[in-house]
Amino acid sequence: MDEAVFAKGAQDRAPGTRYSPGSLISLLQIDDRAGPIYRQLEQRIVHLIRTEVLEAGSVLPAERQLAEALGVSRTTVQHCYNNLRRSGLLGGKGRSGSSIQPLRLNTGMDRLKGFTEEMRDLGRVPSSEILQCEQVEDRSIASVFGLPSTAPLLKLVRIRRGDSTPMSREVAWYDLSAAPDLPKADLTGSVYDVLKKIGVQLTHCEQSIEAASSSEEESAIFGFQSAQPCLLIKRRSYTSDHRMIEYVEGLFRGDAYVYSLKLHV
Structure with a gap:
């Protein structure tokens, strides 16, 4: 053959x-x-x-x-x-x-970029499957934004794939008072591109990475037989006037990701 x-x-x-x-x-x-x-x-x-x-x-x-x-x-x-x-x-x-095993992706953390851009930079074809997209009120998440408990938020849950391989399960919230047209847009691609088109320009973020284990649902998404080590990435993204627009918690498979940093004295 x-x-x-x-x-x-x-x-x-x-x-x-x-x-x-x-x-x-x-x-x-x-x-x-x-x-x-x-x-x-x-x-x-x-x-x-x-x-x-x-x-x-x-x-x-x-x-x-x-x-x-x-x-x-x-x-x-x-x-x-x-x-x-x-x-x-x-x-x-x-x-x-x-x-x-899936090929490990060595991605940098030198600037703000979303999953779609990151995959394209690495030569992969990005895609997303939306599991949940709805307007919600969430007291604890609203407090993360510094908003009233009844503030309207868009909750977006997606499976993010690179070359059809599930790379992460991402849960994101967006301040709808700043981006009221967001729920009407196609959110299977880059939300950052959508925000830019509706006049919301993100300029910087705060991001943390911690170790976590995949849940039963996440293990099924990634094709794991049991819970496996993963990377939990939390990100808060802001506009130039320091208004918080996005809060994301993304669980990335630990067998496929390496994050690298350039440090200067």
Whole structure:
């Protein structure tokens, strides 16, 4: 089976698919003259993951099975798999094989930008699924904004995806007294772009990141079998006159995100 045919077939498979050793042989070509075999296997698998021929959540064959299919020692495959685990591309070892982990996204925190812009900067296709979008009154959230308890707020709950992979579950609130037309807009994309179009320009934010575990609902969204470590990002966004417009709590999957900072003396 050639790579193009295999890739097309992979797109039709649901996450969690177990690949047989035979289906990988044509993709894991080995040349005895091209250096250590374990390194060749590692480089080839990394390429297949990065080009999404092998999709996140899929399961590679067990070490012994793949070794027998390729005609190499189990130690060779074990060495390859261990290196992939250390780099975060493979999950834990099980009887049926090892699962492919989502690629970790290294994103900076040098300026205010939303999820849509962040994904585009990283070369990913952003998309959103709206779970809730309604006007609410919430005493505790209103106090975060410094507003009266009966102030109208828009509550927006979305699943944010990059290249169709669920990356976060985001709960956001917006001050409708500052942006009354917001509920009428298409909020499946960038809310920041919508705010700008209706005349509300965000200029700065306060953001914090803390460790958290995924809830049962969030684990189901991310495809986790049980609660996993995640990043809880809280953000308060303001206009130039320091009026708070947005408060967001987004839970991001910890197996896919790395946040980097540039610090100056």
